[in-house]
Amino acid sequence: MNSAPVAVFDSGVGGLTVVSALRRELPGEDIIYLGDTARVPYGGKSRSTIERYSEEIARMLVGEGAKIVVVACNTASALALPRLREVLDVAVEGVIAPGVQAALEATRSGHVAVIGTKATVGSGAYENALRDARPGIRVTSMACPLLVPLIEEGMLADAITDAVLERYLGPLGECDADTLVLGCTHYPLLAPAIARRVAAGIALVDSAANCARAVAGRLDRSGLRAPAGRAGSLRLGFTDPPDRFLGVAGRALGLDTSDAAVWRVPPLGQ
Amino acid sequence: MNSAPVAVFDSGVGGLTVVSALRRELPGEDIIYLGDTARVPYGGKSRSTIERYSEEIARMLVGEGAKIVVVACNTASALALPRLREVLDVAVEGVIAPGVQAALEATRSGHVAVIGTKATVGSGAYENALRDARPGIRVTSMACPLLVPLIEEGMLADAITDAVLERYLGPLGECDADTLVLGCTHYPLLAPAIARRVAAGIALVDSAANCARAVAGRLDRSGLRAPAGRAGSLRLGFTDPPDRFLGVAGRALGLDTSDAAVWRVPPLGQ
Numbered sequence: 001m002n003s004a005p006v007a008v009f010d011s012g013v014g015g016l017t018v019v020s021a022l023r024r025e026l027p028g029e030d031i032i033y034l035g036d037t038a039r040v041p042y043g044g045k046s047r048s049t050i051e052r053y054s055e056e057i058a059r060m061l062v063g064e065g066a067k068i069v070v071v072a073c074n075t076a077s078a079l080a081l082p083r084l085r086e087v088l089d090v091a092v093e094g095v096i097a098p099g100v101q102a103a104l105e106a107t108r109s110g111h112v113a114v115i116g117t118k119a120t121v122g123s124g125a126y127e128n129a130l131r132d133a134r135p136g137i138r139v140t141s142m143a144c145p146l147l148v149p150l151i152e153e154g155m156l157a158d159a160i161t162d163a164v165l166e167r168y169l170g171p172l173g174e175c176d177a178d179t180l181v182l183g184c185t186h187y188p189l190l191a192p193a194i195a196r197r198v199a200a201g202i203a204l205v206d207s208a209a210n211c212a213r214a215v216a217g218r219l220d221r222s223g224l225r226a227p228a229g230r231a232g233s234l235r236l237g238f239t240d241p242p243d244r245f246l247g248v249a250g251r252a253l254g255l256d257t258s259d260a261a262v263w264r265v266p267p268l269g270q
Numbered sequence: 271m272n273s274a275p276v277a278v279f280d281s282g283v284g285g286l287t288v289v290s291a292l293r294r295e296l297p298g299e300d301i302i303y304l305g306d307t308a309r310v311p312y313g314g315k316s317r318s319t320i321e322r323y324s325e326e327i328a329r330m331l332v333g334e335g336a337k338i339v340v341v342a343c344n345t346a347s348a349l350a351l352p353r354l355r356e357v358l359d360v361a362v363e364g365v366i367a368p369g370v371q372a373a374l375e376a377t378r379s380g381h382v383a384v385i386g387t388k389a390t391v392g393s394g395a396y397e398n399a400l401r402d403a404r405p406g407i408r409v410t411s412m413a414c415p416l417l418v419p420l421i422e423e424g425m426l427a428d429a430i431t432d433a434v435l436e437r438y439l440g441p442l443g444e445c446d447a448d449t450l451v452l453g454c455t456h457y458p459l460l461a462p463a464i465a466r467r468v469a470a471g472i473a474l475v476d477s478a479a480n481c482a483r484a485v486a487g488r489l490d491r492s493g494l495r496a497p498a499g500r501a502g503s504l505r506l507g508f509t510d511p512p513d514r515f516l517g518v519a520g521r522a523l524g525l526d527t528s529d530a531a532v533w534r535v536p537p538l539g540q
Binding site for chain 1: 315511
């Protein structure tokens with residue numbers, strides 16, 4: 001047993017969907033969250049930059065005593081997970097493998113669609129993981145770079161967002177994909193709009209709940225669960241001053257931050 | 271006379287519009303450009319983060335021997351110019367004052383509209399500078415956070431972009447503003463779409479040409495012009511690996527980069 005914190009990071013606030021799932025799955029664990037809002041978004045940047053940012057953020061979390069680092073960002077999971085597992089001395093869990101697992105459980109047609117940032121889709125991480133797990137599977141991937149800005153503008157139910165979704169998801173109607181992976185931690189906020197756009201039988205898959213279960217499994221296997229019966233705390237930090245983000249977290253992500261402490265993160269690179 | 275380079279920076283590639291204007295205005299000057307593509311965009315971030323990034327980038331440029339630093343980014347000009355002028359030992363020129371000058375020359379109704387990023391509009395920099403220069407002027411400012419992502423997607427002539435412009439600029443039709451300041455170095459790329467949207471009599475003002483004239487004036491006043499008759503060089507650097515940006519620069523911004531050298535910028539914060 002080990003009461004060190006579970007650490008979670010994302011390029012911004014989207015990863016708080018994973019924090020919500022972790023608090024439900026592991027109510028006894030202390031959680032610290034670091035959103036790299038000073039450098040958000042990661043999704044259009046190069047592998048070398050995403051690796052460097054992810055390593056810097058993960059090392060800050062290990063410096064805070066984390067017993068496991070959860071990469072609650074699809075872009076960083078797609079591009080930086082091997083690097084983080086190489087350089088860190090604690091376990092690292094990402095969101096790609098849990099999303100792949102959920103997609104494999106959901107699909108009946110054997111054709112899975114994946115949407116994500118340019119960097120995530122360009123990396124081929126979902127396609128490779130899906131094909132490694134089930135060699136005959138068909139995968140259709142689409143980069144949707146405008147969705148994050150629309151979500152950050154709060155345009156969750158808006159004719160412009162619907163037109164953008166039509167542009168991105170229209171081609172899906174012409175194939176037999178029956179499962180759509182929301183391959184970006186922002187996208188669950190658009191799930192209602194996406195569900196209206198796609199055919200009724202398509203299952204929407206996000207990795208937050210599966211990621212939380214994967215983290216629980218890792219802690220159990222390595223004997224690192226917090227002692228039973230304790231109530232876990234939540235501490236939230238952001239690399240850009242946090243004031244504006246805490247409200248977004250509460251409102252948009254349905255995360256109860258009333259008991260959260262604010263972690264004043266020192267400026268990066270200093 | 272001084273043949274040290276004129277240095278220009280922006281959060282990304284938009285500032286290359288200023289480089290184009292500088293090459294026309296000052297063909298004898300060597301120009302170095304640094305796009306902070308590893309941390310783009312600045313427009314949604316806080317003053318303290320924008321100041322820190324701007325100072326770090328400007329110091330790199332001074333380290334390259336720059337005789338003047340041109341802040342070709344409205345957000346950085348709006349929020350970080352005082353800080354840069356305080357800490358740097360070379361002249362610093364931004365894009366706000368030149369844009370204000372152009373707007374004052376263009377308006378007849380005395381009502382100027384300004385569009386920009388959230389940070390630029392939130393700073394009040396244009397409003398304050400316009401009112402300082404002409405106390406009775408009326409100013410209507412609008413943050414347009416979706417325009418940069420749309421431009422970066424190349425959606426310059428697109429029904430979705432038109433719908434977004436309609437949302438942002440619709441209210442302009444109900445007032446007597448006769449001048450619209452494009453308060454972001456990306457926006458000139460949308461000038462045709464914006465011109466289609468606004469009333470025929472409205473003048474669109476961007477600061478690139480005025481900024482280049484202001485730089486020329488500063489160099490003349492301080493005797494820092496390059497010797498006559500020489501042909502200036504161009505060197506382009508980006509904090510995220512540059513390969514993807516050089517094509518954008520050439521295609522979208524009409525900048526001839528055929529004679530440009532690539533500056534391999536070391537990773538930030540190391």
